[in-house]
Amino acid sequence: MTIAKRKFDTLVIGAGGAGLRAALQLSQAEAAVAVISKVFPTRSHTVAAQGGINAALGNVTDDHWHWHMYDTVKGSDYLGDQDAIEYMCRAAPNTVIELEHYGVPFSRLENGRIYQRPFGGQSQNFGGEQAARTCAAADRTGHAMLHTLYQQNINARTHFFDEFFAVDLLKNERGDILGALAFDIESGEKIIIEAKTTLIATGGAGQLFRTNTNASINTGDGLAMALRAGIPLQDMEFFQFHPTGVAGKGMLISEGVRGEGGYLVNCEGERFMERYAPHAKDLASRDVVSRAIAVEIREGRGCGPNKDYVLLKVDHLDPEVIKKRLPGIRDISLTFLGIDPIEAPMPVFPTAHYTMGGIPTNRYAQVVVPVGTGAEEEIPGLYAAGECACASVHGANRLGGNSLLDIVVFGRAAGKHIIDYLKTHRQHKPLPDETVEQAVQRLARWEQPASAVGHSATVESVSALKAEFQQVMEEKCGVFRTEEVLAEGVQAVKSIQERLKHAVISDYSRIFNTARVEALELENLVELGLATVISALSRQESRGAHSRVDFPKRDDEHWLRHSLYYQQDNRLSYKPVRTRPISVDTFPPKERVY
Numbered sequence: 001m002t003i004a005k006r007k008f009d010t011l012v013i014g015a016g017g018a019g020l021r022a023a024l025q026l027s028q029a030e031a032a033v034a035v036i037s038k039v040f041p042t043r044s045h046t047v048a049a050q051g052g053i054n055a056a057l058g059n060v061t062d063d064h065w066h067w068h069m070y071d072t073v074k075g076s077d078y079l080g081d082q083d084a085i086e087y088m089c090r091a092a093p094n095t096v097i098e099l100e101h102y103g104v105p106f107s108r109l110e111n112g113r114i115y116q117r118p119f120g121g122q123s124q125n126f127g128g129e130q131a132a133r134t135c136a137a138a139d140r141t142g143h144a145m146l147h148t149l150y151q152q153n154i155n156a157r158t159h160f161f162d163e164f165f166a167v168d169l170l171k172n173e174r175g176d177i178l179g180a181l182a183f184d185i186e187s188g189e190k191i192i193i194e195a196k197t198t199l200i201a202t203g204g205a206g207q208l209f210r211t212n213t214n215a216s217i218n219t220g221d222g223l224a225m226a227l228r229a230g231i232p233l234q235d236m237e238f239f240q241f242h243p244t245g246v247a248g249k250g251m252l253i254s255e256g257v258r259g260e261g262g263y264l265v266n267c268e269g270e271r272f273m274e275r276y277a278p279h280a281k282d283l284a285s286r287d288v289v290s291r292a293i294a295v296e297i298r299e300g301r302g303c304g305p306n307k308d309y310v311l312l313k314v315d316h317l318d319p320e321v322i323k324k325r326l327p328g329i330r331d332i333s334l335t336f337l338g339i340d341p342i343e344a345p346m347p348v349f350p351t352a353h354y355t356m357g358g359i360p361t362n363r364y365a366q367v368v369v370p371v372g373t374g375a376e377e378e379i380p381g382l383y384a385a386g387e388c389a390c391a392s393v394h395g396a397n398r399l400g401g402n403s404l405l406d407i408v409v410f411g412r413a414a415g416k417h418i419i420d421y422l423k424t425h426r427q428h429k430p431l432p433d434e435t436v437e438q439a440v441q442r443l444a445r446w447e448q449p450a451s452a453v454g455h456s457a458t459v460e461s462v463s464a465l466k467a468e469f470q471q472v473m474e475e476k477c478g479v480f481r482t483e484e485v486l487a488e489g490v491q492a493v494k495s496i497q498e499r500l501k502h503a504v505i506s507d508y509s510r511i512f513n514t515a516r517v518e519a520l521e522l523e524n525l526v527e528l529g530l531a532t533v534i535s536a537l538s539r540q541e542s543r544g545a546h547s548r549v550d551f552p553k554r555d556d557e558h559w560l561r562h563s564l565y566y567q568q569d570n571r572l573s574y575k576p577v578r579t580r581p582i583s584v585d586t587f588p589p590k591e592r593v594y
């Protein structure tokens with residue numbers, strides 16, 4: 001059967017904030033752009049972002065991009081690349097103003113300027129007083145941004161393939177990426193999208209863990225596609241646990257709640273963050289607050305009948321503030337907890353939230369891989385931006401409000417670089433049959449009905465295996481880690497990967513494409529799970545979100561370096577952190593206190 005083929009200048013895989021920002025840049029420059037998304041674009045996870053986007057506009061407190069840079073480097077526990085961080089923080093004010101001009105309906109101050117709220121890890125003057133740097137559209141900032149970017153793309157005539165699932169990247173022998181194989185989820189029809197340049201913008205992999213804040217579509221497909229194409233993944237051991245998820249369920253309660261004056265208490269009614277972070281208190285960085293909650297519970301000061309959560313209080317705030325600035329949070333609390341936060345505190349517990357690791361990129365969003373000793377090379381025509389990329393601006397721990405910034409800054413950077421690249425690369429490279437065949441084979445595995453796979457007694461279902469996998473990741477690779485437990489994790493994930501080879505998607509004679517998607521997603525997740533536990537087992541120190549009970553200290557001498565995980569032989573290698581910014585002095589590693 002022949003497969004339909006389409007050719008474009010650029011293929012953007014993913015229609016979240018990163019993909020849409022890049023596509024807009026390209027369509028406005030008259031490039032032929034295809035954006036494919038497995039859900040309708042405005043359902044991408046960016047839509048769920050609550051708290052806001054950071055930029056040193058200085059509308060509420062004094063501010064400067066250099067202070068923002070300092071906070072981000074410190075927040076990253078010095079693992080972030082300082083050239084990329086400088087680039088992002090300097091670009092932030094203009095990027096936000098640009099969003100405003102595109103039509104993002106930001107909340108306003110009395111004087112008409114964009115409203116900014118304080119968020120965790122923000123300071124004035126390199127570690128001084130709390131700054132208010134997060135620009136917000138109430139507590140629905142991502143929704144406002146995503147819809148605006150989508151409308152702008154429609155206006156610029158970007159070509160969308162909605163509800164198409166990208167299976168694998170296509171490449172030639174040299175490793176040049178030539179597009180992707182995808183299929184239409186409704187009809188199952190396959191399509192080859194050939195492109196001179198490809199941008200991976202597929203978002204994060206929060207579905208690695210059972211309790212998480214992410215949409216069910218956040219399965220890290222782009223990261224797994226990169227792995228299969230021979231590209232290593234960087235810093236996968238660093239996964240952010242957000243301190244305030246709805247206890248037992250995981251939905252996010254934005255840091256904006258603490259930004260507006262909310263705080264955490266234990267069963268004794270103590271505001272315990274004062275002990276862990278005397279200066280920043282509840283607005284310490286996320287890794288610090290998540291660990292503090294875990295310790296309070298472990299030491300018996302949790303709340304509720306099982307003492308397994310802490311409380312987030314806002315009932316001391318003016319109800320009007322809650323209604324105006326946190327309406328979405330109030331909805332979530334009413335719906336999932338049955339509690340009106342105006343009247344009573346909300347039970348919260350840390351929940352898996354953000355993938356710091358990802359596809360290694362430089363500050364132009366080009367994918368870079370190591371060649372020989374110490375040197376790096378770009379893969380011509382291949383880009384990654386957003387949560388799937390590792391620029392690395394977040395290092396070992398991301399600051400709240402920096403991801404919405406990351407996606408638009410590096411989405412735009414990718415668009416700009418691609419426009420230049422296309423000027424000198426006008427032809428499509430020939431597409432070898434073998435690469436298409438390989439991708440088709442991966443899909444074919446899930447095209448047979450259960451009856452064809454046979455051996456009913458030993459057959460396992462994909463959904464059950466997924467639940468088991470997520471549970472393993474949560475238990476073996478959570479907030480606190482040890483060698484023993486991580487080693488068990490590696491074995492457990494490997495065995496699930498083996499069992500998945502024999503699993504089936506359904507016992508019914510009619511198999512829906514959505515079930516195929518779930519199976520392909522689980523294959524992706526399991527590969528990423530392995531990357532995560534293996535990278536975590538190897539890193540013998542505690543840094544940012546990676547907290548090893550058996551190696552409680554940060555060890556800059558041995559571990560101030562990025563890890564790179566290769567799928568082949570589950571191999572790890574390491575590369576130095578780029579500590580040299582573009583135009584200012586390096587921030588050298590210091591002890592990190594809040």
Ligand SMILES: Cc1cc2nc3c(=O)[nH]c(=O)nc-3n(C[C@H](O)[C@H](O)[C@H](O)COP(=O)(O)OP(=O)(O)OC[C@H]3O[C@@H](n4cnc5c(N)ncnc54)[C@H](O)[C@@H]3O)c2cc1C
Pocket residue numbers: 013014015016017018019036037038039041044045046047048049050051052053054141142164165166167201202203204213214215217218220221222252254353354385386387388400401402403404405407
């Ligand atoms: C609940 C929540 C609240 C948050 N709040 C904030 C906040 O206030 N501030 C902040 O800075 N950050 C916040 N974040 C983080 C931030 O929202 C995300 O990191 C960011 O939006 C990711 O954007 P993205 O463009 O990289 O990916 P996404 O928005 O996740 O989009 C990924 C896209 O890839 C597509 N895709 C994936 N796989 C495939 C495939 N195989 N085939 C085809 N298409 C595919 C999807 O359809 C989707 O269009 C929050 C995150 C969550 C989960």
